[in-house]
Each structure stands twice: as C-alpha cells, then as structure tokens.
Amino acid sequence: MKLFVSTLLFLASLSSLHAQGPLRPNPDRRLPPAQGQPPTGIRKPIGTIVRPQGMDAPQPIINTSSLLKVNVTFQAHNMQIPWQKEGASGRRGLGVVLPDNRVLVTAQMVSDATYIELELPESGQKMPAKVQAVDYEANLAVLAPNSATKEMAFFSGLKGMEVDTSARIGDALSVWQTGRVGELIVTPMRISKVMTQSYVVDNAAFLVYEATGIIRTEANSFTLPVVKGGKLAALLLRYDSKNQVATLVPAPIIDHFLKDVADGKYDGFPSLGVEFQITLDEQFREYLDIKVDQPGVYISTVMKGGSADKAGVKKGDILIAINGSTIDSRGDYQDQQFGAVSVSHIVRGRSFVGDDVEMKVVREGKEIVLKSQLTRKQPDDYLVRPYLFDKGPKYVLSGGMLFQELTRPYLNSFGGEQQGGPILRLQRIASTPDEFEKDGRKKIIFLSAILPTPSTQGYERMSGQVVEEVNGKKITQLADVAAALKEPKDGLHIVKLREFPFVLHLDALKVEKDNLQLMNGMFRVSGLSRLE
C-alpha cells in the first residue's frame, strides 16, 4: 500500500515538474493525500532491480551516505477566505546532507509545512526536523534536526556533501535518486546552457544551469541533487520531459545561500533595483548618443530606495559597467566561468548584502561613477507582496466587510487566465505600483468580499474595490483600517472606495453584533483580524 501511494505521488509531482515556466508556489496542491489510499493490487515499484535468472552473484547495491528522504506535510492558507487553511497534503523529496547535521532542500519542499521529518533511506528510521533558514526567491532551505537526543545516532552513518561551484557549460553531471530501499540511482546529464531566470517566485532572477538528459520518475521527486565528482553541483528546479531539459539551481547560488546562513543572520540575495532595456536598436543608440561600439543598457526604471537609487542612478542613464565588468547592449557581461550572463548575476550571485557596488553610467554624454552598498528588497517592502508562504494573509473582518492586503498570491489564486473587472484592475495596480506608492500607500487595502449579515444588507455583491478612507482616516496599510474602525462617526462607519459604489455606510452597533455572530454563528470565523 505504501509503495502504491508513493508511485502515485511521484507521478503527480512529476507532472508539476513538467510545467514550463516558473512553477506556481504550490504546484502540488492537487496531490492526493499521503494517507488513506485503498490498495488496488500489488505493483512492483518502478526501479525495482530484478535479478536476471541464472546469475549466481547477488546484485550489488550502491548506497550513498549523503542523501536522506524528506517527508513534509503542508497546509496552505486560503487566500480568499483568509482565516481558513486548505486541506493538508504531503510531499516527498530528497535532502542533501551537509556538514554539522544540516540538510539542504529546495524551499518549495518545505513551503507551508506543518510537519517535516527526515528518513534514512535504508533503515526507514525517522526523525522530526525544522527549517533553519529558507529563501523562497532562491528556492533553498536548510533543515535542522528537531530532536537533540536522537540527532547523534541518526546522523552517525551520514556524511556531509561538499558544494562544487566549478561546473561549466559542457560538463557532465549526474542526477542522484534513491530507490525503494535506498539504493542509489544515477542518471547522466550535461550542462548545455547557463543563464538567469526566476525560480518559483517571479520577482527575482537567478543563475540557472540548463542540462539535457533523461530524468526517470522516482518516488521522491523534489530536490533531486545533481552531482559532479561526488560533490553537489546543483539541485533540480524543474524538468521538461518533452524536451528532456532540466533546469537546475546551480552551486554558485547554493554556495551563496549557505555562506549567508552560516553567520547566523540571513540577509538574502542583494539586488540593484533597476529595470533596463537592451540597446541593439541603432537608431535608439544614436538618439541616446551611444557610440557604435560602446556597450551599455538603457535604465528604464529605478526602484525607490534600492541600491541603484541610493547610488544616484537615474532613469535614462546608460549603464555601462558594474564592479569593473563591462555590460554589453543585451545587458550581459562576460563571466569567466560561464561566458555571457545577465549582469544581474554580478549583483545577485557574486555579491552579498552590504557589499560595495560601483556602477559606471553615461549621463548626457558624460561617464560618471556611482557607488553605494548593496541592499535587498524584502518581500514586505513591496507595495504588493510578491509571495507569501508559511504565514496567513492579513485581513480585517468587520460586520461582514472583508478587508485584505493585496498580494500576488491573492491574484494568483484566481488562476492564470486573464480576468476582467476587479481582478484585472487589481493586477494592473500590482504591475504599476509607482502611482500608488507616490500616494503615500504602503500597501493596497481592498474589500475582497462582503459576507451577508444584517449590517451589510445591500452590499453583498461588492468585491475588489480599493479602500481609500475609513471613518475619515486615510488608509495606507491594513492596521489603519483596524484603527479607524474603532472610531465610527454618529454611530456609522463610512468606508470610501476608489471604485463603484465609492462609499458604503454601516451601522456601528449592528457591526458589533454581527462580529459576534460571525465568530460564533455559521461562518465560524476563527478571528476577526490577522494583522501580523
């Protein structure tokens, strides 16, 4: 039964790996629950070694002392009904054993985890674990055992794997998987391309290796290690089975992450905070007074408060070098190891938060050098949070009015298809935050739904309006709503909206009554707000 369940799981999780483009934050939501599948017949698991008849010697089984099975139970928050959680579900993957009894997995593996355990592949021995550090942008996490008493014995036969950052285009690597009883299954891959792209969340691009080869489907499809000469060269990010192309989180990013974790304070990967445009268009170059053989890219956006902004970079500057590396018209620099790679890797992959950065720009025909220290834009620094894991979405529920903070996961919860009306409008706010930030807003607060109660009579069908004011107080973040609702005027709450119908009035006494009813009545709301 267990085997059968594993087979199901691996098929389902693999299908999410096949998806082209960045994986959704919870690609495995549709996985069947790990427990309770009825057995429907005995099946040999794929990967079982069948001994050929007539051979006397037993089949040698190779094991590795650097891989663990990792089992995670997770439960995502419901973005649209923020006090609820979705059904719990499971993920199975592999973890790479690091020195000091730590285990490396992808962040996707542990997102929204409610229980994490490590399992020895051969003996099946298990022990609980916790997340020591996680970075959802870099899609990496370090796990630590959660039981000091069992730790020594559990890790005694294991050996930490080293990270090897030396892989180059053309190098042969191998993907490691474990079979049913812990036997090592090795399949070859070859790096064909090195480039930058986003991993599982869309707000930051990182270095990836693209490797070609066939990855067989096994029971533990998350976090497959990719190895060069016995050392860790990458982790599998996604696999396109149609083209047999694997996208890998490369060792330079893993190494950066582990070094950052090692000092006990995790800072994350720095960013420059600019968007740029390529300058291959000769007429555009001439317009910008860029000489024919001069490199550089056109800075089209400078994010407020970012590293480039602090250095004094302006929209319209031509960025020609960073830290001494020349930038070409496509925005690439020549990396000694990988050849032409996007300049973002100099900052994100090769530098740390707090490092000095030196940018050379051309402004009005003159070269100038600008300097600052690299910073990182934290997810909470965005007007519209780019991702949200492990925590529930913020909300205030009052009378039946559900106020929420606009986040990408909320928008994504409506699916990828273009939505008209309110969702399209909110999506546009998320993609053009400038004018709202100028307005003094820290977050976009909107009415996501109105629950039918006596105090919301007539308003039940409202949804998706941005909140401007509550009881005369300007709303710049969710805490403002909670505070303003404490001060009704003449027994009324007045909620001003950016869209039709522009204003809602509610009876403050009825709202209080309804709040009690919302908690104790049919809706069984567990709390009227989540502000942290």
Added chain:
Amino acid sequence: MNYRLLLPTLALLCGVPFLSRAAEEAPTASQAIDLTTGEWDSVVNIDCSVLMPDYREPWNAGQPSGGSGTGFLIGKNRFLTNAHVVSNATKLVIRTTNDPQPHPARIVFVAHDCDLAIIEAEDGAPFEKLKPLTFGGIPKLNTELIAVGYPIGGDRISVTRGIVSRIDFRPFSHTQVDSHLAIQVDAAINPGNSGGPVLQNGKVVGVAFQGFNGRVAQNVGYIIPVPVIQRFLKDVSDGHYDHYVDIAITDFAVENSAQKKALQLGDDGIGVMIADVEPAGSVGKILKRGDVLLSMDGNPVLNNGLIRFEGELMDMNEVVERKFAGDKLKLLYQRDGKKQEVEVVLSRFDPYVKLGSQYNQRPRYLVYAGLVFQPMDRDLVDAHQIRDPATNYLFDNYLTDKLYVERPEPVLLTTVLTDEVNTHITMYAQSVVDEINGMKIKSLKDVKEALSKKDVKESFVVIKLLEKGRPLVLKRDLAEAAHPRIMQTYNISEDAYLGTE
C-alpha cells in the same frame, strides 16, 4: 455574450446575420392563413450582401459576406427591419412570398443603438398596393402572439406561435452596450426571423431580434416592443436619426439602514443613491456622487432605482429612454439633506459607443514607416486579440476609471510592418501611444499632426508608449525613405484614412 442575432449569412465569415421572408396581417388565434390573398406580401425577405470591415488590415475593403432576414411594410415604400440585418450592406434585395422578382433596395435610416432600420425599394411601385402593417401596444403577460418571417428551415414564409413570457429592460446584443425595453416570448425565434413582425390580434406588437443559443436557454426569444419602435420612428421623422440620449449616471440601491440614515432618507421607500456620475454626461456638472435622486419628471424614484411608468414598475432609465436629444428632464434630488430641483437638457453620451460594436464605418488608421496606428474601440480590440496589459486595462476601464477624460480616443500602435527601419521595435505592437514628438495623443488625428512636429532632437521621431520602458525612436530621414517602400511591399494603397469629418 450569450445572445445571438437572428440573421443567416453566406457564412464566408462566422457570425453573419440571418434573414427570412414573409409578411402579413395578423390573424386571430388558430385562424388558417391563406397566402394566395397577397395580404402577407407586406412581410418581405431581405437579402443582404455585406463587406465585413477588416480591422487588422484596415486599408483593405474587407471580407465579402451576406445574410438574410425579414422586414415588413409600415408605410409607403417603407420597410422596418433590424439594423443588424442591413449592417455593413453593399447590396440589398427585397423578395416577397408570392413574387419571384428580386427588388433592389437601400437603407433610409439605421439606428444601431436600438437595432432598427428602415429600408425602401429602389422602385416602390410594386409595393404600392400592399397594405402596411399597423402597430398595437405592449402585450400583456401570457397572451398569445405569432412571429412571422423567413427563418432558417425553408424558403417560404413561416409562422410560429407563443406567449409573452416577460417584459424587461434587456441588453441589445447588436452593439453589446445598449439596453432597452424588450419583450421575451416563447414563440420560436430563429435565424432569419430578425426584423420580422410579431403580431397580436392583427397588430404589430414587436420586431423579432435576438435569442439565446439553444445550449444556453430554450424557448427564449426577444422582440423589440412598440415603445422602442415608435421612439425610433419619431426620432427619424425629422429626416435623420439622433441616437438615444443618456443621463450617464449609475445608481446604487438603498437597502441598508445605515446608508438610509447617512443619506437622510425617510421610510417612504423613495430615493436612490447616485453612486457615479459621468463627467461628460448630461448631468456631469450638476449631480455628484452621493446625491440621492428622488424623482424624474415628477415621478418618484424608488429606493431600488425603479419608477412606476405607464402603470408598470420599470427601470428609471425608461423615462430617459423615451426622450430625444435636446429634450428636458426635471430632476428632484437631495444633497446633504437638502432637496433641490433642476431641469437638465439631455444629450447623447459618446464615450461608451467605443465600447460597443460599430457598423457601416470604414476602419480608420494611419501608417507611418510601417507603424500602424488605429483608434481603440471594441472592433479593433476584438480583431487584434490584444494581450498587452496596459491596453486591456485602458479598454476595460475606459468608462469606470474615466480614462476617456484624458484620452477621448486612445490610439494604439497595433502592428509593425517589419522593415529594416523598424525591425528593432516590432515587439512593441499593441501598445497604447502616449505621446509623439512631445505631443499628447488624444485622437488618431493627433498622430498625423504630431508626426510632422519636431522633437527636441529634430532628426528623430520619438514615440512614447504607455507603460513601456523606453521611447521608440526612428530617424526621420530613414523613416521617410522607408515609408513608400513599405507601402508598396505590404500592398497598402493609402497611408491613412482618418474619417469623413
């Protein structure tokens, strides 16, 4: 949109209208019809050849197509039919059930907003002896009626029978943006019935015009009722059609006790909140958001926006519906608890026309060095299947966010016809044009003017797009040299059509 229009077509394109033929006087229930008397000859089949405008290659004449529908005689050589039966027509032919002769015809008046048209035979003589049909009123619920016309299923005149199922304000699918009074019937209304009379006791009580796709709903057909028809006839009686007028406000029902208190309303059920006012509409400078509308022409408006009109509860817009451009409307409204009365002059509200389908119009465009500029409207957005998020936002929120105030006629860079001169900017197709050479673009005509202006750097044409990271720049001399070459290569005979005005 689940509605379909009821015209058949040659089906060169999908979605052509249907027409059928037949006409007659109204018999009472179950009375046999004798076609040999000729009295049904006043219900005619209208055969229509059309050119479907090509919004992707706007310099082309368009795709030939056709369809057939129904019309009926309402006066001397005057046939009433649906606008959608004769839209984009290049040739019209009338046939009657007993006369094998085709009679060439032409449009006299067309009103797309209420889907009605009047056509005439080029030679009216053959129809002189026919008796025009006469109009009744609004039929009562559950009373019988018959639909006469030339629907799909045969060539001869057809009659179907049913009852009045509902009388309501409904969207008219021809433009996709207009709503008027409509009568729902369960008589079979099929492609080809469009424009045909629906009769009760021998009098016309409506014109068959739309229904649901059979997969969506059964036995639901809609007819345009007499008040809408008579409004159209009255509007054109001065020789031209002036379009509906609109008060251009959005009401929000008062159901909540706190809302009632805040708006200082009594318990008499009177008064609806004005949630939004279009600044360019008839009352844009008079009413404000949060006002309460108490009555129209002395007729009390109820809390839910309904009004008692001719004995029936109807949407308050019905009062405005019956009026004409330049007519006055008396409004009683309340602001901050104070009642005020005002008389407003009603006018047409233009911005929303762009959000609907338009007909009998040649697509406007301007080509410059392979860059194709076109004004944004529904036909354009549909034809190009726009994916650019800024463009979609602009179209979707053109009214709701009052974007028409800043950009009365947004202009899109729809296509880049690739040439050496523009090959680096082909990926910017489908963007909204914000400025050209420093001039804000508010209409297609602005593009022409702006292109001839000199930017700070005179030797360049600089095009700023909405929400794109960089301006598009073309060297003026290169662009002007490339222009005739591109026109020839892509088979474009005229580099612009800016409209007739």
